[in-house]
Amino acid sequence: MSRNPGRPLSPHLTIWKWGPHMAVSILHRATGSALAIIGGIGFVWWLVALASGPEAYATFLKVATSPIxxxxxxxxxxxxxxxxxxxxxHLLLDTGAGYELKTNRAWAIATMVGSTVVTALVWAPIIARH
Amino acid sequence: MGTGTGIGRVRGLGSAKSGAHHWWLQRVTAAGNLLLVLWFVVSLLRLPLMDHKVVYLWLASPLNAVLLILMVINTFWHFRLGLQVVLEDYQHDQTKILGLILLNFYAIGGGALAIFSILKIAFGGVPA
Structure with missing residues (x-):
């Protein structure tokens, strides 16, 4: 499994001009990893606190409602x-659709616009109540 | 190998010997997550999360408990597959093996803790 450092690596990130398709690809990994690790630990903590009783749940809420x-x-x-x-x-791309340059770019941008808009719609009423 | 149909001759070849199953399960769990996590997000938005008793009673209902257990299995399986690919892409040598072992401990340990907590609430009855 050892790599010979004398051999060249494919010149990916340092060579290509950045575009939405690259951003959305690395964002998929970054958000997936964040959800798995930070989201996973937070979710398990929430459930364990809920099952442990009102005091443990209050401790969880204290941290969850802090600025951080x-x-x-x-x-x-x-x-x-x-x-x-x-x-x-990705599921749509798996069908073989969406590889034309303009379509691919439009879908990549759409995911980022969509996620930002939905996040704002979810949080606006919650923040308005506080 | 070497006789039989075309598909029979290529099955099990390639450097990794497997992989299509991993790829397919990633998609199947993704489809499941789309339904289960959206249900969970909508539920969280509708629940008074600051109220321990209301959230507890919500989770004690059989339908919610089973859906959440299914979501735990599906999401933890999905990220176990996904983080495996991330580790394989960026880590090599022994650190990859160590990382994959820790990933299994985390996914199975965290999933067990989550499922046990749900079952404790579901079987525990109404709190005093």
Whole structure:
């Protein structure tokens, strides 16, 4: 499994001009990893606290409603919608559709616009209540 | 190998010997997640999350408990497959093996903790 460092690597990130299709691809990985690790730990903590009783749940809420808790929650919700829209894009690409340059670019941009709009729609009424 | 149909001759070849199954399960769990996590997100938005008793009673209902257990299995399986690919792409040598072992511990351990908590609430009855 060892790599010979003398051999050249494919010149991907350092060579190509950045475009929406590249951004959406790495965002899919970044948001998926964030959801799995940060979202996963937060979700398990929420469930364990809920099952452990009102005091443990109050401790969870104290952290979740702290300024950092709000930022993490909003970030995770955007990550979820980005990963969801990007995932739907991947399922469509799997059918062989959407590889024309303009279509591909439009779908990539649509996932980012969609995730930002839905995140704003979800949080606007919650923030308005506080 | 070497006789039989075209598909029979190529099955099991290639450097990894497998992979299509991983790829397919990633898609199947993605489709499941689309339904289950959207249900969960809508539920969270409708619940008074600050109220322990209301959230507890919501999760104690059989339908919600089963849907959430299914969501745990589906999402944890999905990220277990996804993070495996991320690790394989960026980590090599022993760190990859160690990373994959830790990933399995995390996905199975976290999933077990989540499912047990749901079952405890579902079977535990109404809190005093």
């Amino acid at each position: 808790g709000w930022i993490v929650a909003i970030g995770l919700s955007w990550s979820f919608f980005q990963h969801m829209f990007s995932g739907i894009r």
